[in-house]
Amino acid sequence: MFYEPSKGHGLPHDPFKAIVSPRPIGWISTLSKEGALNLAPYSFFNAFSSNPHLVWFSSEGPKDSATFAAETNEFVANLVGRDLAERMNRSAVNAPRGVSEFGYAGLTPAPSRLVAPPRVAEAPAALECKVTEIFRPKGLDGNDAGVFVVIGEVVGVHIDEAFLAQGLFDTVKAGNVARLGYMDYSTVDAVFSMRRPRWKD
Numbered sequence: 001m002f003y004e005p006s007k008g009h010g011l012p013h014d015p016f017k018a019i020v021s022p023r024p025i026g027w028i029s030t031l032s033k034e035g036a037l038n039l040a041p042y043s044f045f046n047a048f049s050s051n052p053h054l055v056w057f058s059s060e061g062p063k064d065s066a067t068f069a070a071e072t073n074e075f076v077a078n079l080v081g082r083d084l085a086e087r088m089n090r091s092a093v094n095a096p097r098g099v100s101e102f103g104y105a106g107l108t109p110a111p112s113r114l115v116a117p118p119r120v121a122e123a124p125a126a127l128e129c130k131v132t133e134i135f136r137p138k139g140l141d142g143n144d145a146g147v148f149v150v151i152g153e154v155v156g157v158h159i160d161e162a163f164l165a166q167g168l169f170d171t172v173k174a175g176n177v178a179r180l181g182y183m184d185y186s187t188v189d190a191v192f193s194m195r196r197p198r199w200k201d
């Protein structure tokens with residue numbers, strides 16, 4: 001089949017997110033300018049530069065995470081391990097501004113080192129980030145797409161040492177949870193390795 005998204009897909013559910021998958025989940029903790037604590041998952045999230053370490057998340061509409069990040073210029077991107085999937089999902093509740101999803105989801109805020117928003121103590125890893133840019137992308141029609149892309153530089157990295165083996169982060173042990181399409185998720189339960197070819201070999 002072929003379809004043009006602007007004209008509809010004719011399927012029972014939109015396959016777009018199932019095709020662009022798996023997507024890592026940035027579990028974003030932020031503080032508002034008044035000090036209200038917030039936590040929410042974002043699967044429009046990824047790293048896109050290693051030097052400096054840059055990550056982004058995208059809010060479809062002005063949700064609290066993007067609003068708070070804009071107010072205070074800081075956020076933490078926490079990693080969702082397999083044991084945390086259900087609590088991550090609870091934290092997606094549309095709680096009113098000022099109500100912390102940490103308590104609602106049964107999670108513990110732990111102090112960050114270099115930014116004010118706390119991290120999720122239970123997370124296998126967490127990236128402390130300072131906002132470098134927030135931009136409002138346009139569609140082909142030139143109209144504002146209604147999304148807020150928050151970019152941050154990673155200034156501190158926490159790793160729970162239970163997930164370090166011979167100096168390597170153990171992705172299978174952490175079971176990194178990713179978002180697929182529909183109501184589906186995946187977890188890392190197997191890895192394989194490949195060496196990149198070099199022309200002279």
Ligand SMILES: Cc1cc2nc3c(=O)[nH]c(=O)nc-3n(C[C@H](O)[C@H](O)[C@H](O)COP(=O)(O)O)c2cc1C
Nearest residue numbers: 040041042043044058059060063064065092093094
């Ligand atoms: C796994 C998962 C991924 C999500 N990814 C996004 C996303 O990338 N962008 C977005 O706007 N909402 C996303 N959502 C929905 C938000 O988490 C939800 O609207 C939440 O209430 C926003 O909270 P906030 O207003 O505290 O930021 C996602 C929800 C789940 C469960």
